[in-house]
Amino acid sequence: MLTLGTCWPGTGAPDDRFSGAETGERVITAGVGCDPLPSWNDGPTKQAIMDFVARVTAEDSPDFVPVEERIATFDNDGTLWVEQPLYVQGIFVFDQVRALAPEHPEWQERQPYKAVLENDTAALASLSEEQIADMVLTVHAGTEQEEFIGAAREWLAEARHPRYNTSYTRLVYRPMLELMDYLRSNGFRVFIVSGGGVDFVRAFSEETYGVPRENVVGSSLEYEYGADGRLTRLAKLSKYDDAGGKPESIALHIGRRPIFVAGNSDGDLAMMRYAATGSRPYLNLLVHHEDARREYAYDRESHVGRLREALDEARALGWPVISMSQDWKRIFDDGTI
Template sequence: MKVLTVARARRAVRTMLLGTLLVALSATAGLAQSDPLPSWNDGPVKKSITDFVAKVTTQGGADFVPPAERIATFDNDGTLWCEQPYYSQVAFAIDRVKAMAPQHPEWRTQQPFKGLLENDMKTVAAMGQKGLLQIVAATHAGMTTEEFAKAVRDWIASARHPRFNRPYDALVYQPMLELLAYLRANGFKTFIVSGGGVEFMRPWVEKTYGIPPEQVVGSSGEVKLQYGAGGKPELMKLPKVEFIDDGPGKPVGINRFIGRRPVFAFGNSDGDLQMLQWTTADQGARFAGIVHHTDDVREYAYDRQSKVGKLDKALDAAKAAGWTVVDMKKDWKEVFPPSPAATGRSP
């Protein structure tokens, strides 16, 4: 009787150990199979990203990059979120003109405001950069930085994209959100380097991308310190451009506000060409990527002839230099995050 009991005990111990081993093996297999970029189709584009990250984060490897030097920069419009049919900041400015029109009756006869109020976008477009600067000056200045930030947050919460009827910050690219998270999990510090207005981006990017406002580099207008009610200091936005963070301005902005050359950079247009060139010009492992918009069903298809997000010289440079070019239609399983209806969230 005693021998039988001992035998049963031994079998029980073996069963328990086997079960523990199977659970451990199952967990290990699950970790091995986990995919940090689930919205990216398997292929050379995805592999170029994961191979680069593995290469620069392997301690003792020939291409190891210390965490402090793992700087990754991303353009915003067309790289992290939708930029068609026109830049989101332009949509914001248009809505601001319409909201401010009752306080400016003179706009009914003055271009480009007259064109905007009459939805005559052809006339507005014909005025080019001069007209756009007038619109930006009227809608982005003459208020404190706090007042402007509130106006941006209110617009982000209420405005809807003309084609997708979703909030603009719901039209960020799911694969790029995964990429940002993947890089940060591997010790990278992620920055936005955009031609868009820095004060237009800072109020919402942290919630949307996980990038804090101090890691946003963008175009900026002049501000001045003044004293408001009760002598409270405040920053007033002025109708004058201070810095354009686009094209050759991007490396300048990176040098001025970040102070380190990136080892990883992503863009989508000719406005990002110099940032990608500057990133890859230094020694050591470097990564340059371009989002090529090829999917007119799920988003938009455009490149060389587009007036918004034109991709011409940078596309040629990418092919010549061997940079990674993302074919949106082929390389992304999903473009945008699930719709509010699919997740049960309110729009």
């Protein structure tokens, strides 16, 4: 079976990404020795991906899907980059709270701000989504979109992961970058559908994943347009893009049902069910974090990226479950692990 893939002549897959530079620019090749997924171990998961792509792109296949309907949606946290020990945007918000604390002395005795200011790690780990959302609304309201994106980019350039001591944008999963590239080379449009803030993900999606800002769907605040021409973020949640909110947002912002979905938690299950109940062939991929040596091991009882119902359903329905320890030769795009 011949599969078109995004490969690097003579090398397989380098560490360069989406700079558009002439040196190391991606090209489409086909032939013996071209592995479009070189960071994936050979096995059932990799084969399921390649077989699916071959089936839906071959015009003589009964499962052929026209290019305009080849929609792939990826979750972000825990699917494309590391989400432990806390969601990256949560850490960003905590740092913003600390920076603004001198202007808000009342936060010293008000939870969850008190836990942030005292660096109470146990309390921070158990914060509810509603508490984090409250901080997001408080800290980020009143800013313009580009102002917020600029602040997020500045923070991402300086922040370091507590375990790996490197920037978060270097802790993206190399196998998933290859997968997105492979899908694009076969006519898929790739979208990120995240429970995280849409503008936070847009701050790095293009440079890190090759996903343009307009292809990012996520949780959002409401905006208000003023007579001065400013578009300002309000302290009011417009859409929480998790669980059932994901297929709702896909219908609203993309307008087509995905045939390829990748996620890692129960929050992605509704998006997978949405793909599964369509009339087209589909493939749902579930990332299972069980590689404590190279990354983290967590699922059913985790406060971050809980994976319980989706894992059971994937196994029952035969959806491929990615074992990070068995399916991935390497984890991160920085080349260290």
